[in-house]
Amino acid sequence: xxxxxxxxxxxxxxxxxxxxxxxxxxxxxxxxxxxxxxxxxxxxxxxxxxxxxxxxxxxxxxxxxxxxxxxxxxxxxxxxxxxxxxxxxxxxxxxxxxxxxxxxxxxxxxxxxxxxxxxxxxxxxxxxxxxxxxxxxxxxxxxxxxxx
Amino acid sequence: xxxxxxxxxxxxxxxxxxxxxxxxxxxxxxxxxxxxxxxxxxxxxxxxxxxxxxxxxxxxxxxxxxxxxxxxxxxxxxxxxxxxxxxxxxxxxxxxxxxxxxxxxxxxxxxxxxxxxxxxxxxxxxxxxxxxxxxxxxxxxxxxxxxx
DNA sequence: GCTTATTGTAACAATAGCGGTTACAGTAGG
DNA sequence: CCTACTGTAACCGCTATTGTTACAATAAGC
Numbered sequence: 001x002x003x004x005x006x007x008x009x010x011x012x013x014x015x016x017x018x019x020x021x022x023x024x025x026x027x028x029x030x031x032x033x034x035x036x037x038x039x040x041x042x043x044x045x046x047x048x049x050x051x052x053x054x055x056x057x058x059x060x061x062x063x064x065x066x067x068x069x070x071x072x073x074x075x076x077x078x079x080x081x082x083x084x085x086x087x088x089x090x091x092x093x094x095x096x097x098x099x100x101x102x103x104x105x106x107x108x109x110x111x112x113x114x115x116x117x118x119x120x121x122x123x124x125x126x127x128x129x130x131x132x133x134x135x136x137x138x139x140x141x142x143x144x145x146x147x148x
Numbered sequence: 149x150x151x152x153x154x155x156x157x158x159x160x161x162x163x164x165x166x167x168x169x170x171x172x173x174x175x176x177x178x179x180x181x182x183x184x185x186x187x188x189x190x191x192x193x194x195x196x197x198x199x200x201x202x203x204x205x206x207x208x209x210x211x212x213x214x215x216x217x218x219x220x221x222x223x224x225x226x227x228x229x230x231x232x233x234x235x236x237x238x239x240x241x242x243x244x245x246x247x248x249x250x251x252x253x254x255x256x257x258x259x260x261x262x263x264x265x266x267x268x269x270x271x272x273x274x275x276x277x278x279x280x281x282x283x284x285x286x287x288x289x290x291x292x293x294x295x296x
Numbered sequence: 297g298c299t300t301a302t303t304g305t306a307a308c309a310a311t312a313g314c315g316g317t318t319a320c321a322g323t324a325g326g
Numbered sequence: 327c328c329t330a331c332t333g334t335a336a337c338c339g340c341t342a343t344t345g346t347t348a349c350a351a352t353a354a355g356c
Contacts, residue, residue: 037244
């Protein structure tokens, strides 16, 4: 099963915030939803998770939404963790209760655990190595090429 | 969302097959289900996928089930792919149709794609680096310690 | 050849998470 | 005080998963 699209939507939303210019129209959840092409409530739910993780500040009413850190020091792993795509350390599902009367059943979980943890960590380290700034720079570069 | 437990069940089943001794009682889907602690049909479904991937040979009726390769040359990535945990190259879900009228919406997918692919590949390479044999050796070692 | 245990598969239920939607109370700018 | 926006609850429909029952097809062993 796929990892929830919440993660890519969150990166999208943060990119909008990072690239926001004061001359632009205010970035409401409705406008963000227009860019992602979804419902504003979906955006607000994700903003709530990003806020809880301390990545953004959201002021109710006409207060606006802001990043709390420079895009260069927000990693994609921060975002991944913020939207709680999976419970920490539990990317792989395991059958809950193998039969302890069988040697394989008794030890399979601990035998697999190290490998699955390493695999999960390898994935997360790739995300840790990319910043929000790198994403927005890439978007800007592609836009420049696309426009020229 | 978690990766389906089919994968860990498949590794469990293959471990049973790899550690099978001719003096043991035959490894039917019912006995395997007893070790995993699930329903025999669940095992047969997974065996069907492993068979389709060429990892096992299953003979109907009282024919028995066998690995087609040495455990040393079956990687956990082979198993992962066999049970089709995710469509190839699509571990991360993306929102389908961001708004192309917005710069971010237009380029976010291609900007993210390289990173997400790398993250997925990093996970898969960890699985590729571990063989079924390593798993069964680990199980046997833990069993020896646990028994002694 | 028969018997019998086993596989292969279809069908169905229950569960869970997700994305989407409506509705509405709370809140702060202006 | 108005107004626009956020925060959140509640609900729907969809999909994937796991577990279960049922049964036809199959081949091993006598």
